[in-house]
Amino acid sequence: MNKFSPTTTAHVSSFGHYTFEVSVKASSSIGLHINEVEFVGAQVKPFVVSGIVPDRGGPPAKSLSTLLDRTNTGIAYNNPAEVGTVPFVIRAPTDIKTIRITHTRPLYGPGWRILRDGVEVLKESANRGGSADPIPVTYTYELYSYTHYARACVGGYNIIKYAGKTVEQCKEICLAMSNCVAFEFGVAYGGGGGYQAGDCQPQSSANPAGCDGSYHNLDLYVKDPSV
Ligand SMILES: [Ca+2]
Numbered sequence: 001m002n003k004f005s006p007t008t009t010a011h012v013s014s015f016g017h018y019t020f021e022v023s024v025k026a027s028s029s030i031g032l033h034i035n036e037v038e039f040v041g042a043q044v045k046p047f048v049v050s051g052i053v054p055d056r057g058g059p060p061a062k063s064l065s066t067l068l069d070r071t072n073t074g075i076a077y078n079n080p081a082e083v084g085t086v087p088f089v090i091r092a093p094t095d096i097k098t099i100r101i102t103h104t105r106p107l108y109g110p111g112w113r114i115l116r117d118g119v120e121v122l123k124e125s126a127n128r129g130g131s132a133d134p135i136p137v138t139y140t141y142e143l144y145s146y147t148h149y150a151r152a153c154v155g156g157y158n159i160i161k162y163a164g165k166t167v168e169q170c171k172e173i174c175l176a177m178s179n180c181v182a183f184e185f186g187v188a189y190g191g192g193g194g195y196q197a198g199d200c201q202p203q204s205s206a207n208p209a210g211c212d213g214s215y216h217n218l219d220l221y222v223k224d225p226s227v
Helices: 062-069 168-176
Strands: 016-023 033-039 048-051 086-091 097-103 110-118 119-123 137-142 147-148 183-186 200-203 218-223
Touching: 033 062, 033 086, 048 062, 048 218, 062 086, 168 183, 168 200, 168 218
Parallel strands: none
Antiparallel strands: 016 086, 016 110, 033 097, 048 086, 097 137, 110 119, 147 218, 183 200, 183 218
């Protein structure tokens, strides 16, 4: 061993924790069966940092590490995962835009909610149905994100206004609207404008030119172009 060996720094990623939470129960009467989780484009191999030990099937299927071994061996549970269950948390680069999950059958696919360092980057409102085939089946998940600009807004281009929302709720509202490319969010800056804290206003443009967020009491959140 040579302690002066250079380390590889060709690609520098920051790392984060991806929390996989069940947002909609899978159709199956038994538990989740998941063969593989792929962080598309990851330059460094992700790893499982915590999770619920699988209780169905023999080794190696009882190891959470089989989720990331690029094989169709994976994890399985006897009992259905209720909404809010977090079967596993994976450490992976933060610049990932796409995740692929291979389930043994569609009926084992829940609706997923994925958080990166506690911030929601995906939330499904349905599971993958009750079909028993194909075996296996791979689904692609495009993660979303927003860039936050404090004291910024868009002149005009208001689609609709909601009051009394949280930023996270407004992110979900905008995500569900195909014509929403950004949203304004009310913050109590004490400006002379009429917006209130908690106002959520989806936008059909993300151009902040000429709009004074301090005056209007607005922050601007722009959808990631990959969405
Ligand atoms: Ca695997």
